[in-house]
Amino acid sequence: MSRVGKRPIEVPNGTKVSIDSGIFTAEGPKGKVSERLLDGVPVTIDDGVITVTRDNDSGDLRSKHGLLRSLLANAVTGVTEGFRKELELNGVGYKAEVQGRAVHFALGYSHPVVYELPDGIDVEVDKNNKISVSGANRQHVGQVAAEIRSLRKPDPYKGKGIKYADEIIRRKVGKAGAAGG
Secondary structure (H helix, E strand, C coil): CCCCCCCCEECCCCCEEEEECCEEEEEECCEEEEEECCCCCCEEEECCEEEECCCCCCHHHHHHHHHHHHHHHHHHHHHHCCEEEEEEEECCCCEEEEECCEEEEECCCCCCEEEECCCCEEEEEECCCEEEEEECCHHHHHHHHHHHHHCCCCCCCCCCEEEECCCCCCCCCCCCCCCCC
16 A cells, blocks of 8 residues: 555644545635545545545556645645745845735846746745745645746856745856966
8 A cells, every 4th residue: 555645634723625526625724725536546534534545456556645635634734834945046146025916027128927826836935035935735835846847947157046945056156268378
C-alpha cells in the first residue's frame, strides 16, 4: 500500500470538509478549496479524519492513491494556514508595487509590466524588492510565483531579475576582455 496514501488527514477545528458528487470541498479561515476526486480511490470522512483508500493494487491506482491524499491534505492545510512563496527583485531600478488587483513592475524594459492577480491570490511587496505571494490553493500560489518569475528570469552573469528567495543563482564568468594576444 502507498506509504503516503494510507496516512489519515486530521481536520483542524474551524475547518469544514465535505464530499458532494465527486468534489471534495474544504472551507476554513483562509478561504475555500475544491478538488475533484479520482475514480477507484474512495474517500471517507469520519469524526474529523479523512481516509483515502483504493479499490485494487494496479499501478495506476497506486499512483493516484498517494496523489489524491496529497491534494486533499494540501487543501485542508491551505484553508487553515495558507501557502506562501517569497520572491526577490535584483537589479538597479527594478521595483514592484501593488495597485488594486494588479502588480506593476519596472524591470528594465522600455515599458512597465502589469501582472493581473487571479482570484484567491494576494501579493505583498515590501521595500520594493521582496515579493510575497500567498493564498489557500498551493497549486495556484506556485503557478502565480512562477509566472511572476518568468517576467524577468535571473541573469546568470549579473544576477539581475526576479528569483525565488531560497534560489541560488550560479554565476557565470563574463568575457575575459582584450588581454594581450
